[in-house]
Amino acid sequence: MTESQKWYRLAALAAGGYLLYLLSPVLTPFVAGAVLAYIGDPVVDRLESRGLSRLLSVVLVFVVLLAAIFALMLVLIPLLERQIVLFISKLPTYIDWVQREGLPALGALLGIDLGGLELGALKTAVSDYWQQAASSARGVVSALSRSGATLLGWLANLILIPVVTFYLLRDWDVMVGRIRELLPRRFEPDVVRLARASDEVLGAFFRGQLIVMLALGFIYSLGLSLVGLELALLIGVLAGLVSFVPYLGFIVGIMAAGIAAIMQFQDAVHLLYVVAVFGVGQAIEGMVLQPLLLGERIGLHPVAVIFAVMAGAQLFGFIGVLLALPVAAIVMVLLRYAHEHYMDSELFNQSTDRS
DSSP states (O other): HHHHHHHHHHHHHHHHHHHHHHHHGHHHHHHHHHHHHHHHHHHHHHHHHHOHHHHHHHHHHHHHHHHHHHHHHHHHHHHHHHHHHHHHHHHHHHHHHHHEEEHHHHHHHTTOOTTTTHHHHHHHHHHHHHHHHHHHHOOOOOHEEEEEEEEHHHHHHOOOOOOHHHHHHHHHHHHHOOOOOOOOOOTHHHHHHHHHHHHHHHIIIIIIIIHHHHHHHHHHHHHHHHOOOOTTTHHHHHHHGGGGGGHHHHHHHHHHHHHHHHHHHHHHOOOOOOHHHHHHHHHHIIIIIIIIIITTTSSOOHHHHHHHHHHHHHHHHHHHHHHHHHHHHHHHHHHHHHHHHHHHHOOOOOOOOOO
């Protein structure tokens, strides 16, 4: 490859990245559709191997996938809405408890006088917000109704996701085959090897991590409900959603549930129950869910996970958050490949003997 060809390819790569950056606001339905198609393709392949046509297999998987998503939304959204309303309505009570009990106890523990901290303004602001919530919600709906372009864009994205998913599911194997045909014969073995390694990592992430998150959300919500915590579902779902970062779901969940338990029950017994719930959840994740569903196939360090999510959000917004971990997993595969080549290279194996 000549020097000019190298610069040409580098410029093309930079231009492609900049184009993706410019198009990021409209990529949401396509990325979401591609993720759903990627998750569903192995099931379609299994059905096809048992004698069903590709189209019938796609239709079956597509219907089941959409039904599961809509059923989950129909059940969870009203329950979460009630929990959020309950949380906001109780915020003034929580603030009173912090002012009356929490700050004096914290001051005594730290040896600092926190009596000067006044939370009355915060309580007033929360109360005002709660009183205006209904009118604000109506205002948002009214603004969306008046803004035809925004409403149409939102509806178009909602409709495009299942459409993109269906067509990608139908043509997934064809697209993969055509991409492989375009590969230079010289590089095809290495590219196919890297693609298979990336597929293994991405499959573990998309399918395994999703199941882990759902399972942990269910375990935490059920356990906190048995404890009697009023915000059990809200805290359990939150802890499950952020559990894609190792230990973050456990830390966020046990802190939120612990504070909620202290404010609701005002005793140490229920706090111990909360710790037990998250201890059981962590044990199930470490001994059952992670080894069974993920194993060591992803292997991203927690700091790398946090950095990838934050970098993706900074560069591409919501799309960046969706793509952050898959891209980081693929980069990890490429780095392993580069490491193998470096260990076999003359640079690494060159003798240091100068005699």
